Amino acid sequence: MKHLKAIVAIVALTGLFPVAGCSSEKEEVKLSAAQEEAMSKRLAPEGELALASDVKTAPAGGGGGGGGSRSGEEIYNAKCLACHASGAAGAPKLGAVDDWKDRIAKGMDVLYDSAINGFQGMVARGLCNDCSDEELKASVDYMVEKSQ
Ligand code: HEC
Numbered sequence: 375m376k377h378l379k380a381i382v383a384i385v386a387l388t389g390l391f392p393v394a395g396c397s398s399e400k401e402e403v404k405l406s407a408a409q410e411e412a413m414s415k416r417l418a419p420e421g422e423l424a425l426a427s428d429v430k431t432a433p434a435g436g437g438g439g440g441g442g443s444r445s446g447e448e449i450y451n452a453k454c455l456a457c458h459a460s461g462a463a464g465a466p467k468l469g470a471v472d473d474w475k476d477r478i479a480k481g482m483d484v485l486y487d488s489a490i491n492g493f494q495g496m497v498a499r500g501l502c503n504d505c506s507d508e509e510l511k512a513s514v515d516y517m518v519e520k521s522q
Pocket of ligand 1: 449462496497499
């Protein structure tokens with residue numbers, strides 16, 4: 375008899391669960407408008423996160439792989455131009471092939487070294503104390519590119 379009671383109990387329980395499941399499903403359908411609103415509010419942060427990650431990748435792709443450092447042209451315009459546009463103190467002028475010919479012949483490594491450590495009238499780092507070595511090299515590349 376104990377077994378029978380147990381079976382009845384199991385039947386009763388398994389009968390109840392589907393009913394409970396159905397009733398909650400029905401509620402969802404009934405409250406769909408309100409629930410949709412509540413759900414979209416709850417989902418909003420996730421949507422924003424997805425957008426934020428999109429935004430993060432967009433500049434990286436569109437920035438030309440700058441990786442946060444400034445371009446050679448930007449450094450030139452901000453710092454080097456002061457002397458290299460006018461040829462002040464005998465600085466080789468941007469675009470003046472003759473000024474640069476013999477210097478380019480020394481090799482890029484020598485020119486990078488002059489820009490970073492200074493060379494005669496050329497001041498160390500071109501007075502750009504917040505320039506990284508990479509940025510200084512990029513600005514040398516820029517000047518050399520424009521002057522041959
Ligand atoms: C205060 C003036 C001044 C500024 C600013 C300046 N330069 Fe110069 N630079 C010179 C002068 C003068 C020379 C020529 C040096 C010589 O041959 O006596 C020179 C020469 C150079 C040379 C050739 C060096 C060689 O070995 O022949 C490079 C490369 C150079 N500058 C890079 C730069 C870069 C890059 C910047 C900016 C980050 C910069 N300079 C900013 C004055 C300046």
